[in-house]
Amino acid sequence: MIKKQICGSALEAVADIFSGAMVCVGGFGPVRNRPITLVTALAARPEVKDLTIVSNGFPHQPLAENRQVKKFIGAFGGSVYRRAxxxxxxxxxxELEFEPAPQGIFTERLRAGAAGIAAFFSPVGVDTVVANGKERRTIDGRDYILETALRPDFGFVRAQKGDEAGNLTGVGSTLNFHPVMAAASKVTIAEVDEIVPIGSIAPEDVKVPGIYVDRLVLHDTSLDEDQERQERQRRARREVSAEGRVGLTQELMALRVAKMLRPGQYVNLGMGVPTLVSNFIGPDAGVLLHAENGVLGYGPEPTEEEYRWYYYNAQGQPVTMLPGGAIFDSFAAFTMARGGHLDVVVLGGLQVSETGDLANWWAPYMAAGGMGGAMDLCTNVPELVVVMDHTTREGEPKLLRRCTYPLTAKGCVTKVVTNLAYIEVTREGLVLRELAPGVTADYVIERTEAPLKLAPDLKEMEL
Structure with a gap:
């Protein structure tokens, strides 16, 4: 049996990483799912500069703080909230070049690199900034853009356990990008909690085969206290004050969306308010919730007794797994999304146009924004519900004739639920179907830039 290099320290594991290298960094959600020991070790080599980092988002921040990164390819260039x-x-x-890449597409680009495929055509990001400078082609009446493969020089991945042959295994929804990054990288370094002898991991329990792994190093437990502090901060709920708020609370907005869902539907919930919808989906609802990190069939937030750090949604929030649920990696998750296997997607929004265009990944207070997997999710789904406040904090309308922020996708939105109303997007424009309790049609119209038609059966929401 081939034995892989077992490194005595993370510094030894990253010793040959050179300036100008492309490094992919795995991780999605909880801090303990990120190869932070390896990132910390590379940050301890400040002479290594001009790196290109491929990552979902935040795991590379120590390198950015050291100004070791020249270019970043990923879904989140910074925070999606009002902090930098x-x-x-x-x-x-x-100072740092940012190439925005939808989660599913940078995953597909890595898979292509792993499989020896130079490039492929994708419908994701057509008519958005993602398409800038890329070849465009119409195939069977649909527009596509050319995406090139990614083949990183080094890959940092995380697992709970690895054997001396390089086989990796883990628990819960911790796979996400790690398998595809391991396969795509020329040199893959796995950070694990435990290294075990060959034969200790049953073949059917291997999540990343050892053929893709070159080195193993133990996680540095001295970093755990800081990780736990970050985890507590990340899990802390961002409460929105109800003081002065008109109409529905965020929880009631989520409840109204939940009431739209029907038994037998596969539904993806995006970041922000959409994640609250899961709190109203019980095991008897007949709805299976999907998340980009590789979960199908999750339910409400856990009680303290039910909490398992390795069960979480696409926002990294802890969830429970319902009977009949499944766990897989992010590549499989986006195959389900782009392949048309989802019935409904629920996303947050910054702006929606009268024709159903959506802008939800950048606003003027952001430098890079965060598109996450939204562009992929918008590509091939029959029903897309946007849940958002009706206006900005400054009172500006979010339902517009045309979006003024960069688009996520064109003509994809079918329904909008706000704190004031439920509105349907039709070929004839926006139709006001329901009003939040205590809200009048005139009040909604005054706060909507796009023309609103009143449904003949306009009524108050039943919650």
């Missing part, structure tokens, strides 16, 4: 990360500040100043 090191990479976001450098993107804003022009």
């Amino acid at each position: 990360a090191a990479s976001e500040e450098q993107i804003r100043s022009g």
Whole structure:
């Protein structure tokens, strides 16, 4: 049996990483699912500069803080909230080049690199900034853009256990990008909690075969205290004050969306308010919830007794798994999304146009923004529900004739639920179908830039 290199330290594991290298960094959600020991070790080599980082988002921040990163390819260039990360500040100043890549597409680009495929055509991101500078082609009446493969020089992946042959295994929804990054990288370094003898992991329990892994190194437990602190901060619920708020609370908005869902549907819930919908989906609802990190069939937030850190949704929030659920990696998750296997997608929104265009990944207070997997999710789904406040904090309308922010996708939205109303997107324009309790049609119309038609059976929401 072939034995892989077991490194005595993370510094030894990253010793041959050179300036100008492309490094992919795995991780999605909880801090303990990220190869932070390896990132910390590379940050301890400040002479290694001009790196290209391929990652979902935040795991590379220590490298950005050291100004070791020249280019970043990923779904989140910084924070999607009103706070700035090191990479976001450098993107804003022009010091760091940012290539926005939808989650599913950078996953597909890595898979292509792993499989020896140079490039492929994708419908994701057509008519958005993602398409800038890329070849466009119409195939069977649909527009596509050319995406090139990614083949990183080094890959940092995370697993709970690895054997001396390089086989990796883990628990719960911790696979996400790790398998495809391991396969795509020329040199893959696995950070694990435990290294066991060959034969200790049953073949059917192997999540990443050892053929893709070159080195193993133990996770540095001295970092755990800081990781747990970050995890507590990340899990802390961002409460939105109800003071002065008109109409529905966020929970009631989520409840109204939940009431739209029907038994037998496969439904994806995006970041933000959409994640609250799962709290109203019980095991008897007959609805299976899907998440981009590789979960199908999850339910409400767990009680303290039910909490397992390795069961979480696409926002990294802890969830419970319902009977009949399944766990897989992010490549499989996006295959389900782009392949038309989902019935409904629920996303947050910054702006929606009268023709159903959606903008939800960048606003002026952001330098790079965060598109996550939204572009992939919009590509091939029959029903897309946007849940958002009706206006900005400053009182500006979010339902517009045309979106002024960069688009996520064109003509994809079918329904909108706000704190004031439920609105349907039709070929004739926006139709006001339901009003939040205590809200009048005139009040909604005054706060909507796009023309609103009143449904003949306009009524108050039943919650």
